[in-house]
Amino acid sequence: MASMTLPKDNWETVPADEAGFDPDRLHKAKVWLDERVADRKYRFEIVRGGKLVVEWNHRVERDEKLAIASTWKSMLSNVLGIAVAEGKLPSVDAAIYDYWPEYMDVPEGTGPKDGRYAFPKDRHITFRQLISNTSGYMKPGEEPGTVFHYQSWGMNILSHAVAHLYGYYDAQDPEKSDGCMRLMREKLAEPLGAAWAFSSGTMDLHPSARQHIFGYGTRISTTALDLARTGWLWCNYGRWGDAQLVPEAWMRDSTQVAPHIKAHCPENDWLYGNGFWSNSEGMIWPELPRDGFHSWGAGGHYTAVFPGEELVIVQNPDPLGVRGGEGANPELIELVFSACD
Secondary structure (H helix, E strand, C coil), rough: CCCCCCCCCCCECCCCCCHHECCCHHHHHHHHHHHCCCCEEEEEEEEEECCCEEEEEEECCCCCCEEEEHHHHHHHHHHHHHHHCCCCCCCCEEEHHHCCCHHCCCCCCCCCCCCCCCEEEEEEEEHHHCCCCCCCCCCCCCCCCCCCCCCCCCHHHHHHHEEEEHEEEEEEHHHHHHHHHHHHHHHHHHHHHHCHHHHHEECCCCCCHHHHCCCCEEEECCCCCHHHHHHHHHCCCCEEEEEECCCHHHHHHCCCHHHHHHHCHHHHCCCEEEEEEECCCCCCCCCCCCEEEEEEEEEEEEEEEEEHCCEEEEEEECCCCCCCHCCHHHHHHHHHCCCEE
16 A cells, blocks of 8 residues: 555546556547536546546636535545544544534524524534534434434534634634634645645625534635545545555545434435445445445535545536435446446
């Protein structure tokens, strides 16, 4: 693993046939895509074995940085695991209240909408429940750890809590706080050689909404090639050359369907781990490897990873508007697999 192929300033390229693909069948995947995109833009990359096999750019420049929306939640999962490894937390099962109690300071009438505020039950939420979208934060009737409900508010308070562990977030001065953006830059982007652009912002809510608590979500903009760097890190379960940037055990745990989702939620919810969409139960790509997983951001920003195949597939953006739990444009992913020799 120490000698794994890594991109430097640029990716080393390799012909499709040398990377284990049938070039003609891979071309059929591009034809399939082009027949459906009309005038929409896309970027599509395939990395195998740490080398760039395919780079298709349509109506968008390769160097343009695009906002990747909720893909940042997978990066947040990474920095949560790093925080535990660095001794900032004893465990991801620690109660968030013990480390950042400010998240409970959202009384009725100050949440994002009517009926949404911090309930007494929310005092028991753990870091793991937040990263797995099972916290029930500010949602009436959803006990922590029992309902899979994809939301951004819980991820925002998780990012603030983790940043607070390092002294990077002050709820009284959010606009001057580095927040989790600094952690992602220091712990991920810089070691990977990725030139991500960072910002944070709030949503257009009513004047009483305490967005300094549950708002100020992280925003990352990147090229497809720099997003592929993250995918290759994930494909190697957090290892980058000689450095284990993200704890391997946490990466493996994060990319499996969360056990409490399997224990408490209906089977059609068995597709999320800790910040990643997971195929471990075959619910995303039934015919594809169970070690597959992907990140997802609105607008079709996907990084699909298949460690057993040493394969990373990036869409930044996908032009067809496929949603997250539906598998990172599954028909296109399956066409790529059909081209594998």
